[in-house]
Amino acid sequence: MKLAELSDSLLYQKLHEGLPLQTGSFVVKIKSSIPSVARGLALLYADYPLCSGEFADFHVTIFRPLNWRRYFKSQVVFSFEGMSPFSPLPYSQAFPMMEWGLNWCITHHAHSYLSIHAAVLEKNGNAVILAAPPGSGKSTLCAALMARGWRLLSDEITLVRLSDGLIEPVPRPVSLKNNSISIIQQFATDAIMSPVVRDTVKGTVAHMKPSSESVHRAQELARAAWIIFPKYVERSETILNCVSPARAMMNVAENSFNYGLLGQRGFSALGRMVQSCQSYEFQYSSLDQAIKTFDQLPSPSLS
Amino acid sequence: MNEEYVVYEPISGSTHLLGEVAGQILLFLEYSPANVRRITAALFTQWEQAPSSEVERSIENVLEELRAMHLIECV
Numbered sequence: 001m002k003l004a005e006l007s008d009s010l011l012y013q014k015l016h017e018g019l020p021l022q023t024g025s026f027v028v029k030i031k032s033s034i035p036s037v038a039r040g041l042a043l044l045y046a047d048y049p050l051c052s053g054e055f056a057d058f059h060v061t062i063f064r065p066l067n068w069r070r071y072f073k074s075q076v077v078f079s080f081e082g083m084s085p086f087s088p089l090p091y092s093q094a095f096p097m098m099e100w101g102l103n104w105c106i107t108h109h110a111h112s113y114l115s116i117h118a119a120v121l122e123k124n125g126n127a128v129i130l131a132a133p134p135g136s137g138k139s140t141l142c143a144a145l146m147a148r149g150w151r152l153l154s155d156e157i158t159l160v161r162l163s164d165g166l167i168e169p170v171p172r173p174v175s176l177k178n179n180s181i182s183i184i185q186q187f188a189t190d191a192i193m194s195p196v197v198r199d200t201v202k203g204t205v206a207h208m209k210p211s212s213e214s215v216h217r218a219q220e221l222a223r224a225a226w227i228i229f230p231k232y233v234e235r236s237e238t239i240l241n242c243v244s245p246a247r248a249m250m251n252v253a254e255n256s257f258n259y260g261l262l263g264q265r266g267f268s269a270l271g272r273m274v275q276s277c278q279s280y281e282f283q284y285s286s287l288d289q290a291i292k293t294f295d296q297l298p299s300p301s302l303s
Numbered sequence: 304m305n306e307e308y309v310v311y312e313p314i315s316g317s318t319h320l321l322g323e324v325a326g327q328i329l330l331f332l333e334y335s336p337a338n339v340r341r342i343t344a345a346l347f348t349q350w351e352q353a354p355s356s357e358v359e360r361s362i363e364n365v366l367e368e369l370r371a372m373h374l375i376e377c378v
Contacts, residue, residue, distance in 0.1 A: 247307065249309045263316050264313055267311040
């Protein structure tokens with residue numbers, strides 16, 4: 001059963017009991033009575049399957065605390081297994097907070113993977129990893145690629161299985177910030193976006209619905225073929241330059257959530273992956289040009 | 304990996320990006336311990352370079368950097 005098949009009243013009821021959502025290989029049970037959370041889920045998670053069993057990898061609750069502060073300024077709390085890993089946020093930020101909290105659940109608990117702070121997409125069986133610090137245009141590029149037919153595996157977390165180096169998809173809404181929101185709205189006019197939320201720690205944010213194909217194929221693993229370090233530079237030409245495997249490895253390690261924690265296993269997994277990929281620095285300003293470049297990346301068998 | 308090397312140091316859990324000379328020294332030491340004279344001699348042979356005190360000093364500096372990173376041990 002998909003979330004879209006729930007009526008509004010049934011969705012609220014499920015959210016009261018705990019909505020068991022399948023996101024990639026993770027089951028997350030979400031409890032909330034906050035309308036913006038329910039609306040966000042209905043809009044952006046419509047294609048996601050619901051699970052029937054009791055088991056969930058993560059039990060989370062997004063709620064409005066009943067303390068005196070609510071009389072002055074309403075807040076929202078993200079709770080994981082009964083504890084609150086973050087400070088409360090303004091109530092209007094409930095949906096983004098859920099998204100950030102779900103990312104936290106994965107990056108802090110999924111250690112049978114090397115988890116990298118990177119977007120990852122796939123086309124023709126080859127995955128491209130977009131690794132870059134915040135503000136580099138990674139999510140904008142990711143959203144644009146998805147809008148032009150690349151399958152989204154993740155916008156935020158690339159999960160590389162330690163056992164075989166395959167990438168496990170966790171497709172979830174693409175987080176867009178500030179100017180990226182209008183850029184993507186103009187670039188992909190049919191994109192489904194959450195309402196804009198202003199004044200968050202990341203600025204103005206909105207989330208873009210993953211393509212249906214990305215959600216339907218969420219159990220299909222992929223092998224990395226390219227590692228790209230993107231950088232948006234206003235009015236720049238599209239420039240793609242090779243990066244040595246050693247430099248690529250150091251850059252990806254710096255962008256990893258749990259590389260240090262994994263020790264030798266992380267080093268080996270990352271080394272294998274980097275050696276099997278072509279790595280590039282990529283500078284761009286035009287999304288159309290960027291997508292053309294990505295569609296022409298040399299096939300790993302030819303490189 | 305090309306002309307640069309990435310090495311993992313398991314005691315501290317640190318990963319280091321090394322240049323070509325440092326990488327070649329580690330590869331040489333992987334098989335057996337060696338003194339500075341043997342290391343420099345091996346590198347001169349590998350590079351087909353006549354011994355020179357200036358290059359020797361540069362190699363010694365690299366050895367000191369490797370020691371500081373706990374990638375080699377001086378006894």
